Amino acid sequence: MGLGVLWGILASSAGFIDFTIDWIKPFGTIFINLLKLIAVPLVLVSLITGVASLSDISKLSRIGSKTIGIYLLTTLVAVVLGLVLVNTFKPGNAFSAQKREEFKEQYASATTQRSSDAEKVKQEGPLQPLVDIVPANIFSSITDNGKMLQVIFFALLFGIALILIPPDKAQPVVAFFDGVNLVVLKMVDLIMLAAPYGVFALLAGLVVEFAGDDPGAALELLLVLGYYGLVVIAGLAVLIFVVYPLLVITVGRTKYTDFLKGIFPAQMLAFSTSSSAATLPVTMERCEKNLGVSKEVASFVLPLGATINMDGTSLYQAVAAVFIAQAFGMDLDLYTQLGIVLTATLASIGSAAVPGAGVVMLVIVLQQAGIPIEGIALILAPDRLLDMCRTTVNVTGDAAVCMMVARTEGELSPVPEEHINA
Numbered sequence: 001m002g003l004g005v006l007w008g009i010l011a012s013s014a015g016f017i018d019f020t021i022d023w024i025k026p027f028g029t030i031f032i033n034l035l036k037l038i039a040v041p042l043v044l045v046s047l048i049t050g051v052a053s054l055s056d057i058s059k060l061s062r063i064g065s066k067t068i069g070i071y072l073l074t075t076l077v078a079v080v081l082g083l084v085l086v087n088t089f090k091p092g093n094a095f096s097a098q099k100r101e102e103f104k105e106q107y108a109s110a111t112t113q114r115s116s117d118a119e120k121v122k123q124e125g126p127l128q129p130l131v132d133i134v135p136a137n138i139f140s141s142i143t144d145n146g147k148m149l150q151v152i153f154f155a156l157l158f159g160i161a162l163i164l165i166p167p168d169k170a171q172p173v174v175a176f177f178d179g180v181n182l183v184v185l186k187m188v189d190l191i192m193l194a195a196p197y198g199v200f201a202l203l204a205g206l207v208v209e210f211a212g213d214d215p216g217a218a219l220e221l222l223l224v225l226g227y228y229g230l231v232v233i234a235g236l237a238v239l240i241f242v243v244y245p246l247l248v249i250t251v252g253r254t255k256y257t258d259f260l261k262g263i264f265p266a267q268m269l270a271f272s273t274s275s276s277a278a279t280l281p282v283t284m285e286r287c288e289k290n291l292g293v294s295k296e297v298a299s300f301v302l303p304l305g306a307t308i309n310m311d312g313t314s315l316y317q318a319v320a321a322v323f324i325a326q327a328f329g330m331d332l333d334l335y336t337q338l339g340i341v342l343t344a345t346l347a348s349i350g351s352a353a354v355p356g357a358g359v360v361m362l363v364i365v366l367q368q369a370g371i372p373i374e375g376i377a378l379i380l381a382p383d384r385l386l387d388m389c390r391t392t393v394n395v396t397g398d399a400a401v402c403m404m405v406a407r408t409e410g411e412l413s414p415v416p417e418e419h420i421n422a
Contacts, residue, residue, distance in 0.1 A: 038187055067304060231319055235316075293411065310394050332369065
């Protein structure tokens with residue numbers, strides 16, 4: 001990130017603008033294309049395997065429905081909170097009017113297309129968005145990232161059908177998708193290995209195009225990105241210090257300080273790895289030994305949470321999407337922002353618990369809302385730090401919901417003081 005910004009500033013000063021745009025920026029474009037490439041397979045396979053896995057624990061159907069319901073509720077709260085913050089503080093409007101106008105002109109065709117699409121939807125009736133969720137041809141939907149809701153609908157329907165057919169018939173199909181899921185996650189790992197180079201190329205090209213032959217203009221970009229980062233972190237802080245305490249204290253009937261002491265090692269591991277999956281063993285151990293959650297509840301709620309509960313990621317997606325739209329001078333109406341709420345909530349279910357998956361899901365949200373995908377280059381600079389923060393929130397949310405479910409099921413036992421502080 002630092003080298004990309006430094007190169008962009010030096011290139012603007014030394015006259016290497018054309019060289020940067022012609023020979024460096026394309027590698028950033030390739031990285032963006034790789035993210036778009038993996039988006040549909042990631043959501044499709046992750047959702048099918050996630051839903052189908054519920055059949056292995058059918059005796060916990062009551063716990064399962066309760067867990068999924070609470071996870072979806074907290075995710076919805078996170079997305080709405082993100083939209084409230086980004087519409088209140090408007091970090092994207094911190095760009096100068098001149099820069100916003102340049103962005104707007106640069107992507108004028110996309111903005112015009114979005115406006116015409118919105119007008120078309122208005123003429124089709126109030127239930128058209130519901131009609132659009134159900135695909136007429138799933139293969140057509142899979143080839144268009146803008147129809148991600150249709151892919152999600154198909155994946156949910158497919159997973160539910162797998163649960164309802166005889167287990168001996170479903171097992172080969174489940175095993176196949178489990179294997180494909182591992183392959184897709186490995187592809188994400190491989191793509192994210194290129195992230196440093198992609199980020200360098202994107203930032204170098206972004207700074208050069210933003211600053212032109214005036215390196216001082218790059219300072220404006222850094223200040224606005226800092227403002228955007230503060231808005232995201234403020235939202236994440238509200239989740240950890242306001243929303244989750246209310247849930248833990250009222251439903252879990254546990255002191256929040258005890259909860260934080262018990263889960264703290266898992267939070268730190270999540271912060272350092274940016275991976276809910278990598279943190280899962282520690283999260284389960286802390287919930288069972290230090291928070292008093294029964295093994296039965298923890299072994300179901302926490303792995304499921306690492307797959308479908310991405311509160312921090314969902315809040316980030318909402319803020320980032322509207323921030324990019326503001327930077328491009330796009331005014332998102334209520335209907336479009338409600339679409340962001342729905343897409344971010346559902347996309348979080350298919351978000352893999354690995355570093356960088358949030359960026360892949362952001363591609364889905366941007367395309368569904370009609371926001372230029374190229375705008376993702378604007379928010380990649382601080383993304384690594386924000387990824388660490390939002391993964392910490394994701395893990396904290398998993399543990400908070402786990403305690404809530406355990407308490408309502410009578411599966412939460414008192415923990416000795418020395419275990420809490422261990």
